[in-house]
Amino acid sequence: MIGCHIGRMFQVTVAGGSYQEGLTSVVHGVPPGMLLTEQEIYGDLLLRKPGADELSSPRKEPDLPIIYSGL
Incomplete structure (x- = not known):
């Protein structure tokens, strides 16, 4: 890692x-006790989505956060 x-x-x-x-x-x-949801993370990821401006990434894959454990 x-x-x-x-x-x-x-x-x-x-x-x-x-x-x-x-x-x-x-x-x-x-x-401990800090709440964080996938929706909150997704909102931040939308700020870096492809095609937002001329400096953004040309990548095609979506950003989809999935929390598996730990919260």
Whole structure:
């Protein structure tokens, strides 16, 4: 897994490849009881959707968050 440390509160570890079905991320440092839904994540992912402007990615796959465990 590749580590990507963002900020002081959260540490994010990501795994997955360009041609795999998905990307796995583990977020460490989330306070107990913090609520987070797939809809909230999806709202943020919409900000990076393809074709939004001339600098956005030409990729075709959709961004669909699925929380499997941990919340």
